[in-house]
Amino acid sequence: HGDAAFPGEGVVAETFNLALLEGYRVGGTLHIITNNQVGFTTDPIDARSTHYASDLAKGFEVPIVHVNADDIESCIQAIRLAMMYRDRFHKDFLIDLVGYRRHGHNEADQPAFTQPRMYELIKTHPTAREVWGARLVRERVVSESDVAAMDRALADRLGEIFKDVKAKKEGAMASVAESHAPRLDDPDTAVKAELLAGLNEEMLSWPASFKLHPTLQRTLARRRDGLHAGGIDWGHAEALAFASLLVAGTGVRLTGQDAERGTFSHRQAVLHDVETGETYTPLAHLSQGKAPFEIHNSPLSEMAVMGFEYGFSVVAPADLTLWEAQYGDFANVAQPIVDQFLSAGHSKWGQDSGLILLLPHGYEGQGPEHSSARLGRYLQLTAEENLSVAYPSTPAQYFHILRRQAARRVRRPLVLMQPKSLLRLAAALSTLEALSATRFESVLDDPAAVAHRAAVRRVVFCTGKIYYDMLDARAKSGGEPGVALVRVEELAPWPHDAIGAVVDAYPNVEDVVWAQEEPRNMGAWTYVSPRLRASTGTQLPVRYVGRPERASPAEGYPSMHAEEQARIVSDALTLAPTSTPRRKAAKV
Incomplete structure (x- = not known):
């Protein structure tokens, strides 16, 4: 200090x-x-x-x-x-x-x-060296000639080191930088259904004398039924991902304000006996567990705690280390850790970190302090594959991206926009098959549009919660066959080829839209705009639909929020009168 x-x-x-x-x-x-x-x-x-x-x-x-x-x-x-x-x-x-x-x-x-x-x-x-040297001479520990000889020896040594540094060629330094070039891999992340079923039962077990809160007991019981009934929600998928890593020998550490329960009561990783106050953590008691599971409620601090977890991820690279914000908005208190370490640690020092930031994000009428994790800021920091930034829209996608982060050979930080209203949304539930037979997909095409691709005139790209708002509105209007809703699940590194393949699959598309909840200057649009145009490889117009530029992230009144949200959804889904599709430019 x-x-x-x-x-x-x-x-x-x-x-x-x-x-x-x-x-x-x-x-x-x-x-x-x-x-x-x-x-x-x-x-x-x-x-x-x-x-x-x-x-x-x-x-x-x-x-x-x-x-x-x-x-x-x-x-x-x-x-x-x-x-x-x-x-x-x-x-x-x-x-x-x-x-x-x-x-x-x-x-x-x-x-x-x-x-x-x-x-x-x-x-x-006099300098500290001179003060101490004079004292040693005065006390007859050494002579003045001894001090002078030590001075000369040190000066000579420093001179040799300086010459060595000057002799280093710039080419050698460049080769060091090249040796640190990131090469992010995409490992298989599926887990056998039988293993997940067994882990699920263990996570729903606790000592016979342990008395759970009745509401929580019913909530956890739904995880037993939901595993095979297509009812895996966000917290359930996360627990299964953690359990699958623990039995494979990968340690898991998660901290943050209210992390044990989860800000929105979706995790419930630490159970409390309503009579004794004793606690029990099922993930720490897996019979096949080969690595430790740590979860801690942090103090009300962002910067120090995120900094601690960054350091932990550096010294324990084989573990999966996560920091969760109470709301994504609050992570801005730790901005120096993001800017100085997560974003640039590898570039500056060759220091690798696989830290995951879990940032609850989404516009639901809760005002400017509880709506935005500032997605645009993280995207602005991305270059040279220094960060991964994703906004998964299903529990299965979340499951796979957690496992991918743990399995990657190259460690880079992962910034995850996390849902709030989607945590229990019926339309966002996942199946066991989605966990056991698939992998993380950076882009998810519109399953409803596959059967009538020729009828699609507009491709709407989006990320996160707004997909479900548009999906619901489309269903209520009878299902507009002319609009395909495509989710970009991972924004950085930008999935160039996958985006291009989606647009190519719709032969009669007339325009491309990027739809977002955030203001124009705060969401993904500034980052997405040039990349989306480059990826489509077409002469098609790429249009923005979302909130206009704003000083504040969100409206302060629920009624204003609802009005603006409805406008965005309507603008994204409403087609202009039929026109002749533009021809695609030749890709080079």
């Missing part, structure tokens, strides 16, 4: 709060504040309201040692004390290393502009 950042950045307090929580204990952390007594150009009096830079840690009962950075032996003693404390008590320890910054904040900075008196003193002050 720096002495300005430690009291100034909120993530510091968020991270300290993790220290003793069951899901985040690491056996104690050694914190060091490199206290330069200045933050770039800001003096301590303007940087904090406390006397010491370290005072924030007092609220967490963390031992603090202030040590003079010029006194090297005291610094070593402080470190030894910190390590002994951590080893004994498995708790955090903080060292406030009080020193100074000899030069400016960077190579071009002139610190004397803003701290002239401080830097006048620093100019004449």
